[in-house]
Amino acid sequence: MRVRFGISTHLYHGQPLGPEHLRELAEFGFRHVELFATLGHFDYHNPAAIDQLAGWLRESQIELHSVHAPIVEHLRHGEWGPPLSTAAADSPGSSREISRIRRSSSPAVTPRSASGRP
Numbered sequence: 001m002r003v004r005f006g007i008s009t010h011l012y013h014g015q016p017l018g019p020e021h022l023r024e025l026a027e028f029g030f031r032h033v034e035l036f037a038t039l040g041h042f043d044y045h046n047p048a049a050i051d052q053l054a055g056w057l058r059e060s061q062i063e064l065h066s067v068h069a070p071i072v073e074h075l076r077h078g079e080w081g082p083p084l085s086t087a088a089a090d091s092p093g094s095s096r097e098i099s100r101i102r103r104s105s106s107p108a109v110t111p112r113s114a115s116g117r118p
Helices: 019-027 047-060 091-104 110-116
Strands: 032-037 065-069
Touching: 019 047, 047 065
Parallel strands: 032 065
Antiparallel strands: none
């Protein structure tokens, strides 16, 4: 089994993710990336943002290897929002977080569709 080294966009979590970030990672030799799914960094609710990410990945020749599930509601102005947990004591809270995780890792943002490769 061949080891694939990659890097997370968490490196840029304090900024909205943009094509310049992926270009920079490619310039450093990375070919695989993990998307850090936090609103404020990347809007995984927005289909247009997902399409845009797919284009940036193709342009930079980087493959989306994984999506890090959201750990906080948002990141705004350098401040972390409330934490998210699937281990919430109340079932509505837990269900809400599981739903959020599903949205962030929907087929539209999986490595296959975003990289354009089967």
